[in-house]
Amino acid sequence: MSADIIIHNARILTMDDAHPRAEAIALTGNRIMAVGSDDEILAQAGPATRIVDANGATVLPGFNEAHMHIFGGSVALGELSLFGVKGFDALSKAVRDYAAANLHLPLLVAQTADYTILSETERVTRHHLDRIIADRPFMMVAPDRHTAWANTIALEKAGILQGRDVGIGNEIVMGEDGLANGELRESNAMRPVASMSVTGGREGLGVGTGGDPVHVTPEERAGDIAVLKKGLAYCASLGITSFQNMDGNLYQLEMLDEIEKTEGMPVRVRMPYHMKNFMPLSDLEEKAAAWKARFDTDKLRCNFVKLFMDGVTEGETAVFVDDYAHKPGWQGEPLFSGAAFNAVATEANRLGLPVAVHAIGDGAVRMVLDGYEAAIKANGKRDMRNRIEHIEVVHPDDIPRFAETGTVASMQPTHPPGSAGLPLEPYLTYIGRERWPYAFAWKTLVDAGAKIVFATDWPVSPLPPLSCIGDALTRKPWADDMPDHRLTLHETLAAYTRTSAWVEYMEDRKGVLKPGYYADVVVLSGDVEATAPEAIATLSPVLTICDGRVTFDARGGR
Structure with missing residues (x-):
């Protein structure tokens, strides 16, 4: 059998520890056929094979944006x-x-x-x-x-x-x-x-709200679908082949399902059921578990629960263990009580639903870790891959608890003040200097054994993964005596590919370039390893392939 697509003359970073590098890759149908040397792979070509010369550029597994909001981001494009x-x-x-x-x-x-x-x-x-x-x-x-x-x-x-x-x-x-x-x-x-x-x-x-619109006309729905299509195409143009959409309502799921069934989505989508503090616990079994059963393909899945524990620091709605530095007596107010969240985490995990929680302040992070511990105590140790989203500040006492509970750190390199064009104030003043070493503490968490995934939280921050990766590698400490929280390039790439697939329970079929895995591939405009961190954002995808289908092509090819 000859290949449908061959990419050669490439610097392939497979993210497969057993075979980390290659020169060429062959794709057949929606799967990877072979990965190896130029000579080995070009021998798989047939008369109809499309052959792509990467010109020495990097080829990676398609980017997996682990935290974004597709509908809001799509609307924001206009x-x-x-x-x-x-x-x-x-x-x-x-x-x-x-x-x-x-x-x-x-x-x-x-x-x-x-x-x-x-x-x-x-x-x-x-x-x-x-x-x-x-x-x-x-x-x-x-x-x-x-x-x-x-x-x-x-x-x-x-x-x-x-x-x-x-x-x-x-x-x-x-x-x-x-x-x-x-x-x-x-x-x-x-x-x-x-x-x-x-x-x-x-x-x-x-x-x-986690809810759905009360009434939508056919014209309004058609308009919303058109907006979503533009957003999905934008994702593909950035080399994204998977994203985890942190919105959680049926309206979006049904529109995405319609797009997939009529013309096919250019990306894979994972969505949660959004649990709010006013919803009864029974919703987890009656709705969340039902949505999981209804939307369960490798292109559109709804198999986890999302919550908010707090707000944001600049709005004084994040929750801290100790007072805000500028506002004595105020630590913020959590959106769930400890008992209520413990019950949600325990019941969701009992039903086989992982949990992802927005927690900005160290007080909110602690409450979420407490809930995951309660779930383990009630249900036994399971491979739940529960997550905490953002973790802008973590209390030093809670750092080892991530590895102990198997909690994934889902973080955004575009968010630290001073990075990605963001100002330092009022954030630094609000959290106070004593918390600075434990803010956006990527390396500290990874060194303590935590799994980490990276994303942008688009439209909160610009979506291009290469720009985000550049931000991760160029972040500077806020003071000379502060720790350097940057990860290496390969750790950062893993957080955008392999680990993001793992957190979805899809590490056996995507996130690495390996024979038999899904043909989700991105070809860059240059060699990311030879590019200075400050210049990584100047690179761009030239070819994106999702499920064996070319979803973005900046240069054409035979």
């Missing part, structure tokens, strides 16, 4: 990006230009508005935004998507200018005049404004 915008004048120009070009939008939405977009000392209010645009509803969202700022007309139309109870861990910040000052903390506070957008805020339901 919204205003304020990434890198600084100062009132620059903000004003960007917003007014966007408004003039989008007269049809019921709500103007901007993304990646940094907490210090005005300055390191002045926080945004509705009054600032009213000076920019007062006659059309406008909302801008922080990079972490846990805080937003809206102008007065947006607050009025959303019915929250007078404030509103939005539940534990959420806040409509009020001004001295007794009216909302424009800052909205967490999804319950943001949703009344977001629901006025052209998408009705549907892209935020999976991550914000």
Whole structure:
């Protein structure tokens, strides 16, 4: 049997410890046929074989983005990006230009508005935004998507200018005049404004509420599917062949399922069931387990549970063991009690569902580890591959507990302040210098035996994996006496390929380039090992293959 596709003259990093390097690879159908030398593999060519000359560039297993939000990211591709915008004048120009070009939008939405977009000392209010645009509803969202700022007309139309109870861990910040000052903390506070957008805020339901839209017209659904298709194609263009979508609602699952069944998705998708603190424990068996059975292919799977334990540090909604450094007496408020989360973790693991929990502060991380220990005590030691997402700060006492409980550290190299264009403040002041050594502590956790996966949390951070890998390798300590938390290039690549497949229980068929494994491959524009870390982001995918299908091709070929 001849190969369908052969890639040769390559520097192949297989991520297979038994055979780590090769020159060429042959693909047949949706599987890898052979990996070896140029001569060995080119001998497998036939008259119809497509032969791709990699020109000495790196070939890798397709990237596996372990934490992202496909619907929100897809929508954001058409919204205003304020990434890198600084100062009132620059903000004003960007917003007014966007408004003039989008007269049809019921709500103007901007993304990646940094907490210090005005300055390191002045926080945004509705009054600032009213000076920019007062006659059309406008909302801008922080990079972490846990805080937003809206102008007065947006607050009025959303019915929250007078404030509103939005539940534990959420806040409509009020001004001295007794009216909302424009800052909205967490999804319950943001949703009344977001629901006025052209998408009705549907892209935020999976991550914000875990629920589904009450009513969607056929036209709206078709529009949402079209947006998702653009996002999926964007993923393929970046060399991504798998992603783990941290939204968790049926609406998204059914749209992705329709795309896969009609034309085929260009990536593999894993999604969770999103468990909120108001949901009954019985939902795990009645819904989460049912979704697992319904969506159970290697292209679309729903086989874990996602929760939020806290919010974000800059919004003062993250949970810490000790007080915020700038706010004595405040440690944050968890979204689940310890007992409630222990029950969720125990029941989910009993049903064979791994758990992934957003935990930013060391207090939230500790509560999650406590829950995983409770699950082990109740159910016995199992291969659950439970995860903690983000882990921006970990208490030193809890570092060894990751290996002890088998908990995966799911972290984002694009998130440390000072990296990827992010400012140092107010983050460093809020956590305090005593916590700095234990912030974004990738190497410390890995050295202590933890498994680690990397991702961007797109659209919280830019999605390109090569840019994220560059950020991971160029991160600088915040002070001379701080530890260097960088991993090696190969450890970083493993966190984006092999280990991300392992955490999905798919290490036997993807994540490495090995005969019999899925034909999920990315060809880069250059040799990543010969490229300085500072220049890795200048590399790009030139060919992406998922399930044996070419999903992105920047240069063509025979």
